[in-house]
Amino acid sequence: MVVQEPTLEPSGSEKNNDKIKMSAPSRRSVLEYEGANFLRQRLVLATLSGKSVRIKKIRHKDNNPGLRDFEANLIKLIDSLTNGSRVEISTTGTTLFYQPGLLHGGSLEHDCNTERGIGYYLEVLVCLAPFTKHPVKAKLRGVTNDEVDLSVDLIKASTLPLIKRFIVDDDGLELKIIRRGAPPDGGGEVFFSCPNKQKLRPLLFTDPGKVKRIRGVAYALRVSPAVANRLVDSARAVVNQFVPDVYIYTDHKKGQESGKSPGFGLTLTAETTSGAFLSAETASRPAETASRPAGTEEPPSVPEDVGTQATHRLLDEIFNGGCVDTANQSVALLMMALGQQDVSKVLLGSLTAYTIEYLRHMRDFLHVRFKVDVQTTGDGDDALNTGGEKILLTCVGAGFTNLSKTVM
Numbered sequence: 001m002v003v004q005e006p007t008l009e010p011s012g013s014e015k016n017n018d019k020i021k022m023s024a025p026s027r028r029s030v031l032e033y034e035g036a037n038f039l040r041q042r043l044v045l046a047t048l049s050g051k052s053v054r055i056k057k058i059r060h061k062d063n064n065p066g067l068r069d070f071e072a073n074l075i076k077l078i079d080s081l082t083n084g085s086r087v088e089i090s091t092t093g094t095t096l097f098y099q100p101g102l103l104h105g106g107s108l109e110h111d112c113n114t115e116r117g118i119g120y121y122l123e124v125l126v127c128l129a130p131f132t133k134h135p136v137k138a139k140l141r142g143v144t145n146d147e148v149d150l151s152v153d154l155i156k157a158s159t160l161p162l163i164k165r166f167i168v169d170d171d172g173l174e175l176k177i178i179r180r181g182a183p184p185d186g187g188g189e190v191f192f193s194c195p196n197k198q199k200l201r202p203l204l205f206t207d208p209g210k211v212k213r214i215r216g217v218a219y220a221l222r223v224s225p226a227v228a229n230r231l232v233d234s235a236r237a238v239v240n241q242f243v244p245d246v247y248i249y250t251d252h253k254k255g256q257e258s259g260k261s262p263g264f265g266l267t268l269t270a271e272t273t274s275g276a277f278l279s280a281e282t283a284s285r286p287a288e289t290a291s292r293p294a295g296t297e298e299p300p301s302v303p304e305d306v307g308t309q310a311t312h313r314l315l316d317e318i319f320n321g322g323c324v325d326t327a328n329q330s331v332a333l334l335m336m337a338l339g340q341q342d343v344s345k346v347l348l349g350s351l352t353a354y355t356i357e358y359l360r361h362m363r364d365f366l367h368v369r370f371k372v373d374v375q376t377t378g379d380g381d382d383a384l385n386t387g388g389e390k391i392l393l394t395c396v397g398a399g400f401t402n403l404s405k406t407v408m
Helices: 039-049 069-081 118-131 152-164 226-239 303-320 326-338 353-365
Strands: 020-022 031-034 053-056 086-089 096-099 105-111 134-142 174-179 188-194 211-221 246-253 263-272 277-283 343-348 371-375 390-396
Touching (some): 031 039, 039 053, 039 118, 039 353, 069 086, 118 188, 152 277, 152 326, 211 226, 226 303, 277 303, 326 343, 326 353
Parallel strands (some): 031 053, 211 246
Antiparallel strands (some): 053 096, 086 096, 174 188
């Protein structure tokens, strides 16, 4: 999700640069792509499917061509999670060849690049961890909350409950925030553990339900404790008009637990009567603007504006609706595609560009296709107002099995 990749606009040299072709059988059917977009998708699916992938022309027209430091750092994380992976990067960094090894898992520690949040790396771990030989117990250090990638709070609030729907026994699935860290210097640390499973169960999740409660976390790092209270007050001023059951936890860190840079933000999660979790978040802008060109400095973030923006984003998520929020659409569809050879269905809101590209990649790597049905709502006075247009996605799982998992 970059995201989050879904929220990032590719540079001019990359917009029309994502092409795919299958190599000749004599070359062991290596999947070939062009462009730097959606790198995480390709690496995750290559690792799960066991297919090699070659990516060419990575930012080859940019002034600074090739892989970025945070992308190389991600490859290092995947390499530490697997056993026998082979990675080849050209001298200029514009060509990457990846031959996946076996998912080993186990205990690991990783220092994430501070250009991206921990969520950028954690999304990859969440997709790979259930299929390792040994349960994953990982410590990740870096930026825990920023405006680019999913925060650890959002992953804990909405991604992990979604994963629990696919694994039979969720004992050992945990995400613990040890220290928080804001950009640009980070300093945060999280602990993620996930049990390994032999197979996933199919998902039938087509009833989004009604919003019954809203929970949230307002954090403040190296700033006044009153900032967190201002975030809560501004958010409550909006959501209390719709839902009475609202509780927002304030998390003010100090000392080593507050990381190396000041910052604050708010993560909100709406829980429905059917067990769906819809989340949204906003973080303050980094205090340092030295890396920005002259004359482009933005004014400092105000807690009231951050709280209001997070609330409006949550209301947008509720309006889009569906059983899975925008940030976790791709995770839900990936787990459905990897499930047993049975029918899985999920109701989503509008698909993001990142999710649409994930569907194309799953067709290439896993040979799984989804049936897409648009669910329209009536316009009559008596019709139930259920927000935006919904999309029902149906697939038959690829029957993916974790052969490394011992069956007792």
